[in-house]
Amino acid sequence: MSAQLGKVLSLILCERFGPIIEKVGMYLFQYGTSPILYIVKSTKFPLSKVKESLCVLIKYRLVTFSPNRNENIANYTINAENVLLMLRYPKYINLIKKKFGDESEMIIEEILQRSYWTASEIILKVDQRLSKSVENTVTLGQLKDKFVSLVTAKYLVRxxxxxxxxxxxxxxxxxxxxxxxxxxxxxxxxxxxTGQPYNYTDKNIYWTVNFDRFHQDMRDKIIVTAFTRKFDENAGELVKLLLQRMYIRTQPWADISNPVPILEIKDLLKKQNTFPQLNAFFDQYVNVIEQDSSKLIRKSGEASGGSFQIFLKEAFTQFAWEVTEQCVLEKFDSKAARIFRLVKLKKYIEPDQIQKLAMIPAKEAKRLSYQLLEENFLEIQELRKASVGNGPSKSFMLFYIKLEQVVRMILDLCYKTLFNIMTRRNYEREINKRIIDKKQRVDTIAMGMRAQGASENQLADIEEMITPPERQILESVEKTMKKLNLVELEIDDTIFLLQMYLTYE
Incomplete structure (x- = not known):
């Protein structure tokens, strides 16, 4: 695994669980599957601390275990992907809020905080949280229905x-x-x-979040957003409906869907009647999407005519190409991006051909080509031509692109950027710790006074405990934190897209 990924995982574990659990987790990341005695010997922590750390990591599904050869000793393995997913928890919560409402958002939030819980305990906890709100009118029965909806939609699994x-x-x-x-x-x-004796009927049945289901929604959102930006909202809606109907006939993570009748989509749009322009120009939109370079949909055979298959693998391959081209453009310049696109188009190309077809001066084309080669965006293959008689053998140099290798390299760069962002955020928080702590104390005092019915003058006096220069520093820190958080979310979007390509690859 990547060293840059290891640095990010180390920061995540340390921030959320502390240095002891971080050391145990990073030992498993560096050395792979190990029994507990090896972990104790390497980390030099007491056996009780290592056991406690492993219990926490197993609870949050960050470490898995399996029996050793004699079946009496467990081997432990870290799940690096699940550790990285902890940065994505806010996205999961926001997705559920938009789709199911505030109560469902609270259910997902509570489960993510504890990793797993019984249905009855979740419903009780969310009800207790809602009871603190004056405007709350949600009953326990309604909360139960919300929970059942999340299970039915497969966002929660046993x-x-x-x-x-x-x-x-x-x-x-x-x-x-x-x-x-x-x-x-x-x-x-x-x-x-109410504090009376109780006996939950589901006390031994625990529920947890199904990450795969969230990733399906995120994957579909990438595809729909891509077509909405490239064409318009009507094209995005058509692609969205195609993906929804795909799930009825096909496994969610299949490379290619089973045929989806286009008339079914047309009838569905007529019933909804929310996109009149799409209804009026339906056939034209289908033709445009079919001819798009992403190759998302294609007709399923000549005879069927009215059915289309969705090629998810092909679509994410095209998305990965676009990301890599954009990286080349940002890292180098437009001429380097032109060379990269030319190599992609020709698949295998000689250096002399690059100079001619890219319309770049020979010296500059050679420099950029070898710079791309040095940075691992291009690969080189040498072909030798058999010699005739005693004549010298000839060799040809061909440039080509190994997309999977380039994607893994960009992923590594994303992990490096993520580590830098998290480190900078921790640094900003550390150097301004005194002022941030003071602001939290003042806010706590003000909240307590407000609850006791304090006057506006008294609250103003409390607020004045923070001086104008300190307010300026706090505003600057808040602005920096917002920027760093936004960049982190955008980097995670890129990581997810590239991971989707590797999943289908």
């Missing part, structure tokens, strides 16, 4: 469990049980809320 009593249990769950909703007794939740 946690695996052990069927056998072994020293190192093998956690499994059947596919039919993943989204099987247990009996949730509202009366028992009411008893728990």
């Amino acid at each position: 946690m695996p469990y052990s069927e056998e009593d072994k020293p190192v249990p093998n956690l499994v769950i059947k596919d039919k049980e993943l989204h099987l909703i247990p009996e949730i007794d509202i009366k028992q939740i009411v008893n728990a809320k």
